[in-house]
Amino acid sequence: MIDLRSDTVTRPTPGMRRAMAEAEVGDDVFGEDPTVRRLEEETAALLGKEAALYVPSGHMSNQLAVYASTESGDEVWAHRDAHVVANEQGALAVLARVQPRVYDSPDAYPDDALLEAWIRGADDIHRARPRLVCLENTFTGRVVPRERQLRVARFTREHGMRLHLDGARLWNAAVAQGLAPEAVAEGADTVSVCFSKGLGAPVGSALAGDAETVAAARRARKLLGGGMRQAGIIAAGALYALRHHVDRLAEDHARAERLAAGAAEVPGLRAEARTNMVVLTAPRGRAHRLAGLLADEGVGSVVLGADRLRLVVHLDITDADIDDAVAGIAKAAAAL
16 A cells, blocks of 8 residues: 555654664653653754653644643634644643634634734733634645744734744755754744654654743643653654654655646646645545545545545655556546
């Protein structure tokens, strides 16, 4: 199977397996795992933040950021399709007990008019206190221009709010723009990054920010049962990925462009490459049918809606896989 469902399906490379097998470990709950500490320090430095916390998942990293940045009853602003709202089982309300306020926009970022309208009347005793804005980069593979993020960051500072960036694929955004990760994370008070997506590590994400917030998140991680013991074994895979697999993301982006170009030639389909993702648009209401036909052809995909599919290129995908996937897409589309 050519598994294009997600970049989370990768398997550790031989070098990564060696690093994990040879990892120096200790009890991380006591702060004694040297490999975890190195991973956290290097991640924080790359993102230009004071500290970082290694956690099992991006879901946990996002929720820890919200938990450590808000109080119960606060208002959190996010796009309606943001992962923190749409894909984390309502954890904003369950764990941090905050009130999401969602907006819609084609590029996932709120415009100035919306920000100004929503902050108006913030001191009204009847409303929840606006406290946090959550942004996402990339957003379904789409890179958000840096100036958009900095504009929102200025707004949050001016109004006493905080800014969290869900950067699960921030590494892809950095490579696509030719920027350092620190530049992509600029302006955000907290940043979540994944090692188990584009970088190909088997487990883990990190939350980076100021030392005080990360310390609060560390306590909250333990509250949620996320304290890990000899976690250096898995952190070594993430550290290897961070050191060896960032620059190669350009290969995934190039293969996604090839995949989109080939799929776009198939009658009845449209395809758009977004960093390591391809968004495939099928005839109206036929996305689920197309996904099933693709599976029959040995191509894995994820349905985004009635008309759209997502294909994700990753570490385990070769040029030959791209050619075979394009052929499979053509056969599936012909059977629609």
